[in-house]
Amino acid sequence: MNPALQRALQECANEPIHLSGAIQPHGYLITCQLPDWTIRHVSANVEALTGATPEEMLRHSLREFLTDDLIQAIAETIGFGEPGAPPQRAAVGNIGPMANLCDISVHVADGLVHIEIEPQPRSAGERSPTVVAQTMIARVAASEDIDDFNQRVAEQVRLLTGYDRVMVYRFRHDDSGEVVAESRDSALPAYMGLRYPASDIPVQARSLYLRNRIRVIPDATYVPVPILPDRDSRGAPLDLGQMALRSVSPVHLEYLANMRVVASMSISIISGGRLWGLIACHHRTARRVPPGVRAAADLFGLFVSMRVASREQQHAIALEENARSVRDTLALRLDNAADPRLAMQGELDLLNRAIDCDGVGLVQGGHWYSAGRAPDETQLPGLLDWLQRSNTGTGAVSTERAVDWAGNVEAADGLAGVLALPLDLAKNEWVFFFRCEEVEEVRWAGRPDEPFLVNEDGEKIGPRASFSAWHETVRGTSAPWSDGDRRIVGRLHMMLRERYRRRAVHAEVGDMQAHRVRLDVRDQRARLLQLSELLEGLVHVSPQESAQLSERINKLESDLQSLIGTPSVANAD
Structure with missing residues (x-):
């Protein structure tokens, strides 16, 4: 990788985006300390809401500025929640000398109560978020096909929010992202099928998407509003990772501007504790999304997450059951064999069904045995050399790349992925599982090797400005070996090693x-x-x-x- 680009990527990954020290200007922030509701932090624009300057509010009680019924609602919401949980809507009420109708959300973090306030139009007669979400869920729940389900999800969120474009964006194993469904205004170009490099959503941003399931930028041209003071009682920057109003990275705002996006919203799709993807929304002009609509979108996002997690779990269970059946059959045959070690040579077809693979190989006594799609014996030295370079213990060794063991893509003859299990390290006996390469015609949204504009000194001066489709043919890699694959071969490995040890005894x-x-x-x-x-x-x-x-x-x-x-x-x- 270009050293200048590598420095730029590292700089982006190190940006403390949760410590921005500011909020977006469409709302207000008041941070208090219990039990007396002493105000410790406010946003610099708070006077427009309460009629009191930040200096007049800091170190005073919240009771001087909010009515008892609102404080009671906030207290009850805190009582139901857990510290560190995402913000929860607490109340809708009138605040300040002008009795502005506001939506109030609250969460507790670092021993402080963080209250986010957003003024609402007086004519906002919104439906119950729960009812809205239930209606949306009913419209997608019947879909069994994953592609159809994703498309319905995009359409429902666009119908709810009115954004110009709504995409279902799925993260791949290498953290790049791919648009797998899209609902858009017909005047906009299609992004369906485009892939985005991992650097577009760096690791610390993905971490925040896990902490805060929904993020909204009503106007990406905004001027950030500072938080006063910008440090907590220990002198550390205030952690805004859970706040819906948090001011986002200037790099991200520039990125949106380069895409000609003025307003955006994202809803996290979480499966098994990891960020599976996003429901990403874009608009060409500024667009406010009321808290009630966001609450409905959040509930809908939770359903989508559960549906994705359930589908992945069902798939994993099916693989586990098949693997168990193969493992039990193989164990029985080896137990009945006079020499389990030699019997392995005749059970490769059965072993080929243990996990999702295209072929298997076995090296015993320097000889090569195989079934299914596997290399011929001339590739054995390369495989053993790769094992010698890669093996750091007594467990499985794996790769998705043909060049690691074959030297080049052509020599691998259509194979790429290898997962190897040691049977007897002293005798250099191994069993191999192989996967064919996946030849992909990838359409990138801009060149993936140019994620930033970088000057001659290697300093990042901004995100890329081009998102024109860039085509690339990817060869020599297979589908990755998943955690589920590793669990399956781990159990298989234990069974085989037990039979080998029994023979030795x-x-x-x-x-x-x-x-x-x-x-x-x-x-x-x-x-x-x-x-x-x-x-x-x-x-x-x-x-x-x-x-x-x-x-x-x-x-x-x-x-x-x-x-x-x-x-x-x-x-x-």
Whole structure:
């Protein structure tokens, strides 16, 4: 990667966007400390709401500026919530000498009560957010096809909010994003299918999308309103990560301007604790979205998240069940085999069904065995060399890239992904799972290798200005090995290693038994030699004594023959 670009990406990733020290101008912020509701922070524009300057409000009680019924509603909302939770709507009421009708949201963080206030038009007779969300959910719930579901989601959010464009934006395994559904004004160009580099939504921004499920910018041309004071009692910047009114990064505002977007909103789609994607909304002019509409959008977003999580969970369960069936069958066959190690060579077709793969391979004693779509034996040195470079323990080793083990895409012959499990590291015996490459014709929204405008000194001077579709053919990579794949092969690995260890134990027991037999034979031989020497010294014996000696000799001979596994001559018919 270009060093200047790498520095610019690192600078973007390090930007503390949750510590902006300001809010957007369409609302007001008052931060209090309980139990006496002492005001610790206010936004610099608060006088327009309360008629009191920031200096006149700081260190005074909130009760001097809000009515008791509003404070009671705020207190009750705090009681129902948890510290660190996203803001919750507490009340709608009149505030200030002009009795402005305002929507009030509240959350608790860092020991402070943060109250966000947004004036509302007096004519705003909005429907219940819950009723609106239920209607939206009913219109999408029946869809079983994922593409149709995503499209309906985009259409419903656009119908609710009136934005020019609403997209369902899904994050990929490499953190790049792809537009998988879109509802738009016909005058706008289509973004459907476009892919955006991971740098467009850096890691700290994705973290905030997890903390605050809905984000709104009514007018991206705004001038930020400072928070007074901008530091808390410990001298640290005030953490605004949970605030709906938080002023966003200047880089993001410039990014929107380059896209000719003036107003935006995003709704987080969360699955399994990770950010699966966003419902992203764009508008060409400034657009206010009332808190009630945002609340309905938030409830709808929660449903979409649950639906996505449920679908992923069902898929994971199906894979687990199939893997368990294969694992149980393979275990039974290996248990019934005389040598589980050698039996593995004949079970590769079954092993190929254990996880989502295109082929399997097995290296034993320096020989190569395979089933399905797998490399030929000429690729074995490259695979073993890759393992030697990559293996750091006794677990699975994986890659999605053909160049890692084949040297180049052409040599891999259409394969790319490899997941390898060690069976016997001492003998360098491994089982491999292979995936074919996914040849993709990717349409990027602008060149992914030019996410910023960078000057000659390597300083980032702004986000990219071009979003024209840029085509790229991607080869030599497979679908990534997921956490679910790793869990499945982890259990498979335990089963196979147990069978391998059992074979080693049996072999060790067999060696010990053979050693004992050799010792017994040696002992019996010594006894026979002693008896022979004794017989040579016996000249005068009675017939009875001779018969007893003969019986003793026959017994020793029988014992010796049984040790070596042949019938006794004395007892033969």
